[in-house]
Amino acid sequence: xxxxxxxxxxxxxxxxxxxxxxxxxxxxxxxxxxxxxxxxxxxxxxxxxxxxxxxxxxxxxxxxxxxxxxxxxxxxxxxxxxxxxxxxxxxxxxxxxxxxxxxxxxxxxxxxxxxxxxxxxxxxxxxxxxxxxxxxxxxxxxxxxxxxxxxxxxxxxxxxxxxxxxxxxxxxxxxxxxxxxxxxxxxxxxxxxxxxxxxxxxxxxxxxxxxxxxxxxxxxxxxxxxxxxxxxxxxxxxxxxxxxxxxxxxxxxxxxxxxxxxxxxxxxxxxxxxxxxxxxxxxxxxxxxxxxxxxxxxxxxxxxxxxxxxxxxxxxxxxxxxxxxxxxxxxxxxxxxxxxxxxxxxxxxxxxxxxxxxxxxx
Amino acid sequence: xxxxxxxxxxxxxxxxxxxxxxxxxxxxxxxxxxxxxxxxxxxxxxxxxxxxxxxxxxxxxxxxxxxxxxxxxxxxxxxxxxxxxxxxxxxxx
Numbered sequence: 001x002x003x004x005x006x007x008x009x010x011x012x013x014x015x016x017x018x019x020x021x022x023x024x025x026x027x028x029x030x031x032x033x034x035x036x037x038x039x040x041x042x043x044x045x046x047x048x049x050x051x052x053x054x055x056x057x058x059x060x061x062x063x064x065x066x067x068x069x070x071x072x073x074x075x076x077x078x079x080x081x082x083x084x085x086x087x088x089x090x091x092x093x094x095x096x097x098x099x100x101x102x103x104x105x106x107x108x109x110x111x112x113x114x115x116x117x118x119x120x121x122x123x124x125x126x127x128x129x130x131x132x133x134x135x136x137x138x139x140x141x142x143x144x145x146x147x148x149x150x151x152x153x154x155x156x157x158x159x160x161x162x163x164x165x166x167x168x169x170x171x172x173x174x175x176x177x178x179x180x181x182x183x184x185x186x187x188x189x190x191x192x193x194x195x196x197x198x199x200x201x202x203x204x205x206x207x208x209x210x211x212x213x214x215x216x217x218x219x220x221x222x223x224x225x226x227x228x229x230x231x232x233x234x235x236x237x238x239x240x241x242x243x244x245x246x247x248x249x250x251x252x253x254x255x256x257x258x259x260x261x262x263x264x265x266x267x268x269x270x271x272x273x274x275x276x277x278x279x280x281x282x283x284x285x286x287x288x289x290x291x292x293x294x295x296x297x298x299x300x301x302x303x304x305x306x307x308x309x310x311x312x313x314x315x316x317x318x319x320x321x322x323x324x325x326x327x328x329x330x331x332x333x334x335x336x337x338x339x340x341x342x343x344x345x346x347x348x349x350x351x352x353x354x355x356x357x358x359x360x361x362x
Numbered sequence: 363x364x365x366x367x368x369x370x371x372x373x374x375x376x377x378x379x380x381x382x383x384x385x386x387x388x389x390x391x392x393x394x395x396x397x398x399x400x401x402x403x404x405x406x407x408x409x410x411x412x413x414x415x416x417x418x419x420x421x422x423x424x425x426x427x428x429x430x431x432x433x434x435x436x437x438x439x440x441x442x443x444x445x446x447x448x449x450x451x452x453x454x455x
Contacts, residue, residue, distance in 0.1 A: 045441070055429075057365070082430045082432065083424060083432065084432045085432070085433050085434065086435065115411075115412045116410065116412070117409065118407065118408075118409040119410045120376045120407075121405060121406065121408065122405045122406045123404065124405055153375070202407060208404045208405045240409050241409070244407070276373065277373060277376065279376075279397070279398065283436070285391065285394065287398065289394070289397070291373075291397075295415050302366075302369060302396060304398065306398055306401055309438070310406065313401065316400070317402070317403055318402060320403075321403070325403060331383055331406060332406050335406065335408035335441075335445075336438055336441045336442050336444055337409070337440060337444040339441060339442075339447065340409060340446030341409045341411055341441055342408055343406065343407045343409075344403070344406045345403075345404040345405055346401035346409065347401065347402055348400055348402055
């Protein structure tokens with residue numbers, strides 16, 4: 001009897017519940033979804049607030065919290081399977097930024113912070129690695145400067161090369177390039193006799209840094225108060241290269257219409273070059289060239305100065321001097337294996353190759 | 363001077379190419395090829411592109427969470443691999 005009545009009451013309650021659900025679902029059909037949307041929006045707002053107030057996601061450098069740009073993204077975040085990122089921020093030049101979330105794919109920009117350091121160079125087959133301790137000091141300066149909020153480029157304290165001291169660090173460049181042996185070689189080169197065996201290396205040194213200092217589209221802005229030069233370039237790479245040339249004494253003094261001014265350790269006066277043409281860098285060409293003529297000298301030859309990816313430069317080199325090519329290629333591989341971005345520099349004197357120029361042009 | 367004239371004529375053609383209405387890139391490419399060859403090698407430079415703080419740790423964390431990462435870069439393959447090996451060797455391998 002007790003069991004039976006219990007059974008009846010259970011089935012009765014079940015029936016009642018079913019009825020109730022049917023009734024409610026027809027009755028609240030129009031109301032339930034809307035209230036659901038509202039409450040879900042409420043939840044998402046709270047999620048966005050949690051993301052905003054998350055101490056772990058605070059960006060200290062700019063003292064900025066994570067901003068949830070779109071509230072709908074937070075529930076997609078858990079389903080991400082792939083992350084696409086560009087390494088150096090050629091897509092966007094700002095801080096890390098989530099650009100898109102599409103179901104299982106997250107696209108993030110900028111792993112690297114877009115600050116360049118000129119690490120090494122190979123000139124005429126000789127590698128200059130830079131002085132480690134000097135760079136560390138500079139780096140500390142720079143970082144303490146940034147964290148204390150001044151944020152601007154730290155000007156190099158009095159250095160032993162008086163010419164380089166009035167060049168300010170470019171915005172995207174972290175440290176100056178210093179190398180003791182390079183400095184000695186340059187000093188030797190300056191004093192080298194034209195006929196001595198040092199002369200050829202001296203010429204290459206001069207050419208190398210002239211290319212660095214002249215073959216670019218950077219602008220030199222002079223601080224009116226301190227007279228310090230600061231380079232502004234479209235890409236941070238370019239700023240780093242011009243900066244490095246300035247650090248060893250080949251200071252690009254700016255461009256006045258078609259005249260490029262360059263100060264070198266080889267002469268007291270500022271050298272002037274007439275800029276005849278710029279062959280722009282594109283991702284297809286992978287190289288950039290300028291055609292310049294040295295002014296105020298008896299030497300009126302035209303120079304083509306080129307920098308570019310090693311693959312395109314090497315296939316355009318003149319025949320001969322295979323030893324130099326081989327060592328440079330080896331050194332380029334070493335640079336690349338260390339994760340450094342490489343560029344190859346070359347030049348040519350235009351009249352010197354006039355005959356072959358004609359034949360090629362045909 | 364003979365060669366100077368040659369350069370002038372090249373320069374004029376190059377200027378024409380830069381303002382060409384159609385196939386500008388192809389024309390520029392062709393003309394710059396005329397000039398940019400027979401070069402003398404000077405040397406090479408190596409620039410480091412500094413990572414943001416904490417990138418290796420972040421990538422390692424994401425890897426642990428089973429998320430796959432693709433990095434797009436314009437650098438040489440060797441540079442990109444070397445870059446990864448230097449910054450976060452625990453990620454590859």
